[in-house]
Amino acid sequence: MINRLHLEDWRIIGHYxxxxxxxxxxxxxxxxxxxxxxxxxxxxxxxxxxxxxTAISGSVLLFLKVERSNLDWxxxxxxxxxxxxxxxxxGALPLWMSGHYDGYLDAFFESVSAFTTTGMSLCIDVDHMAxxxxxxxxxxxxxxxxxxxxxxxxxxxxxxxSAAASLYHAEAHMGxxxxxxxxxSQFILKVAAIIVVAGSIACTIPLLFVGEEPxxxxxxxxxxxxAAFSTGGMTASGLGIMGYHSWPLEAMSLVLACFGIINFxxxxxxxxxxxxxxxxxxxxxxxxxxVTALVTLMALALAxxxxxxxxxxxxxxxxxxxxxxFNLGFSTLHSGQVLFAMGSGALFVIILSMTICGxxxxxxxxxKALRIGVIAKSVVQSxxxxxxxxxxxxxxxxxxxxxxxxxxxxxxxxxxxxxxYLVMYAIGAVVGIAYGYDALSAIFDSVSAASNTGLSxxxxxxxxxxxxxxxxxxxxxxGRLEFIAIFAMIVEMLSFTIPRKKFRWIKRRKR
Amino acid sequence: xxxxxxxxxxxACVTLASFTGAAHAAPSTIxxxxxxxxxxxxxxxxxxxxxxxxxxxxxxVVIKTRVGVLASINRALNDSEVNFDGEAVGSVLSAGExxxxxxxMGASHAEISVFLTDDQAGLIQNVGDYHKTGTTLRITGTYHxxxxxxxxxxxxxANAVEVxxxxxxxxxxxxxxxxxxxxxxxxxxxxxxxxxxxxxxxxNLETIS
Numbered sequence: 001m002i003n004r005l006h007l008e009d010w011r012i013i014g015h016y017x018x019x020x021x022x023x024x025x026x027x028x029x030x031x032x033x034x035x036x037x038x039x040x041x042x043x044x045x046x047x048x049x050x051x052x053x054t055a056i057s058g059s060v061l062l063f064l065k066v067e068r069s070n071l072d073w074x075x076x077x078x079x080x081x082x083x084x085x086x087x088x089x090x091g092a093l094p095l096w097m098s099g100h101y102d103g104y105l106d107a108f109f110e111s112v113s114a115f116t117t118t119g120m121s122l123c124i125d126v127d128h129m130a131x132x133x134x135x136x137x138x139x140x141x142x143x144x145x146x147x148x149x150x151x152x153x154x155x156x157x158x159x160x161x162s163a164a165a166s167l168y169h170a171e172a173h174m175g176x177x178x179x180x181x182x183x184x185s186q187f188i189l190k191v192a193a194i195i196v197v198a199g200s201i202a203c204t205i206p207l208l209f210v211g212e213e214p215x216x217x218x219x220x221x222x223x224x225x226x227a228a229f230s231t232g233g234m235t236a237s238g239l240g241i242m243g244y245h246s247w248p249l250e251a252m253s254l255v256l257a258c259f260g261i262i263n264f265x266x267x268x269x270x271x272x273x274x275x276x277x278x279x280x281x282x283x284x285x286x287x288x289x290x291v292t293a294l295v296t297l298m299a300l301a302l303a304x305x306x307x308x309x310x311x312x313x314x315x316x317x318x319x320x321x322x323x324x325x326f327n328l329g330f331s332t333l334h335s336g337q338v339l340f341a342m343g344s345g346a347l348f349v350i351i352l353s354m355t356i357c358g359x360x361x362x363x364x365x366x367x368k369a370l371r372i373g374v375i376a377k378s379v380v381q382s383x384x385x386x387x388x389x390x391x392x393x394x395x396x397x398x399x400x401x402x403x404x405x406x407x408x409x410x411x412x413x414x415x416x417x418x419x420x421y422l423v424m425y426a427i428g429a430v431v432g433i434a435y436g437y438d439a440l441s442a443i444f445d446s447v448s449a450a451s452n453t454g455l456s457x458x459x460x461x462x463x464x465x466x467x468x469x470x471x472x473x474x475x476x477x478x479g480r481l482e483f484i485a486i487f488a489m490i491v492e493m494l495s496f497t498i499p500r501k502k503f504r505w506i507k508r509r510k511r
Numbered sequence: 512x513x514x515x516x517x518x519x520x521x522x523a524c525v526t527l528a529s530f531t532g533a534a535h536a537a538p539s540t541i542x543x544x545x546x547x548x549x550x551x552x553x554x555x556x557x558x559x560x561x562x563x564x565x566x567x568x569x570x571x572v573v574i575k576t577r578v579g580v581l582a583s584i585n586r587a588l589n590d591s592e593v594n595f596d597g598e599a600v601g602s603v604l605s606a607g608e609x610x611x612x613x614x615x616m617g618a619s620h621a622e623i624s625v626f627l628t629d630d631q632a633g634l635i636q637n638v639g640d641y642h643k644t645g646t647t648l649r650i651t652g653t654y655h656x657x658x659x660x661x662x663x664x665x666x667x668x669a670n671a672v673e674v675x676x677x678x679x680x681x682x683x684x685x686x687x688x689x690x691x692x693x694x695x696x697x698x699x700x701x702x703x704x705x706x707x708x709x710x711x712x713x714x715n716l717e718t719i720s
Binding site (some may be wrong): 022025038039040041042043045046048049051052053055056058059060062063067068124125127128129130132169202209210211213216237238239242243244245246247300305306307309312313314315316332333334335336337339340341436 | 549582583584586589600601602603604605606612614616621622623639640641642656657659662663664665670681683684685686690692693694695697699700701703704706707710711714718
């Protein structure tokens, strides 16, 4: 039995969505100012028009609830679920107006891909696109990586009560560094700002070394940093990270992605000097073991491929597998090289690398290391139970900011999410195959979209079938929010629109 | 705990050894006794390879092709001399003493990295971006699908370069209608927002009184 949302609830939800839409309008000021500085005036007007349309929409929605109102957990779920799509709708406007996309749907795909930190792109001719639009794409990465709701919480948009906590959890964040959700969100924002500033400097230096003009080096350094830390994958070059021809930059992007996949809460512990929380953390250990296994498999798979020198194995094979494992989406290989020069073994390892991704409460999407760690621990628990005497009740623990007992609830929840991801990978792959794509490519791109990685073998490219594009958009959206918030939102919406008689298990809310 | 640490060290060693092994043990090409390429997924490209092998077997043949074909990988053309046209985009970057990298874009917007000498790179007067169309070059060079000299990069080592078109500034027309619409929407947005803030302020005053 669930409580049905009343019209009043939808007014509250609409009002807060309006606030978030206004935040996107404010965020668009950054590329707008950039476009003026870089004298990209045609793009300035596109951005100005987008800001205007976005701000009007947000402001009108504010009127749905003029008086101050408090959110409850159901509002939080619906707001979190809807905001990623609604914000992408407006984020796509300047991209669409630029003429670098084959219609609004392609621009919307790009916007969803950017906000969900996936990094798949349908842009036509990135190199001739205004640099300010590349800034907007990477800025969307950064907003999505830190978390739309986290930024809003840090700015105090949603207050500090239980609703703030619901929003925080609904956006797939877990754990707190500070006593309050607002303080925790502000801490996350500070950490992100420090990493982005330091990373931008570190990424600019290699670009200067390869002879890039200073202002271009600085902008591209910032873009690569934003994309890498948020585990996105978009750059201002049509060749992606390859276009910069700098291995130190590639290495730096991996380091930044590594920062991005760490649970933001652990930064708080490191800040306080509690290093053991980091080294004993189940997610850190799971990622370490997972990456080590993948790297070993990749090394074996590359034997017999076209990549024969140590440099090639490291710069192509190792980078590609780490990019997948860190949810990064940068690639040092053309899709054809992956298909026809690496071999199917390496291709399989890359697909595998994309499935799990980073930690909970990090910039990455995907199944998350915590769930895999919990499932692995449950296997240990099962073995212990099988070997233990009848009356003995063996217990298994895992460490995440303290020792926790492994419970069946935890295991079943991890298994459900894992299963949902696998089903989603399969659906995307089957639809791709149905459209005539090669099975391996279809599986690769489906896993990449659903895990928000962004690597592609060419399925998600200009001219892809529109229904498949929609499927990928849904995959990116569901993958980012880990299903539950979306499912809850869909049920709430259904319960609002479908008459009560048809859904007896939905209880009308008493007012 | 010690056992766990030992395991971690062991896994790290295996990884390192595997990489070193893969790098040194792998053959440069995979071939059956009769010289046929048996690399994975060959069957899907078998027909294409057969089609092109007749061309590549002859020495001194320059294959006229397009950037899109090269960027999508054609194993039959590996290590052969190719000729194609494309626009220099992005930036011309240093590739060590006396050499440069240029990103060359074809008509289909596919791109490939081209390794040039400083003299050849000097022919590039413009690189394509928002403000400019880049110099279009006709490049003749050796195509590598995994260049051993450049850590497996898909590239072309240019042997000869000629300029087809110098490129130059691009004019982006500013639509006055769109500009007016942008100004009007921004003014309306500010007005609505101000209206909301005023309404809320009044409501707050009423609540207090």
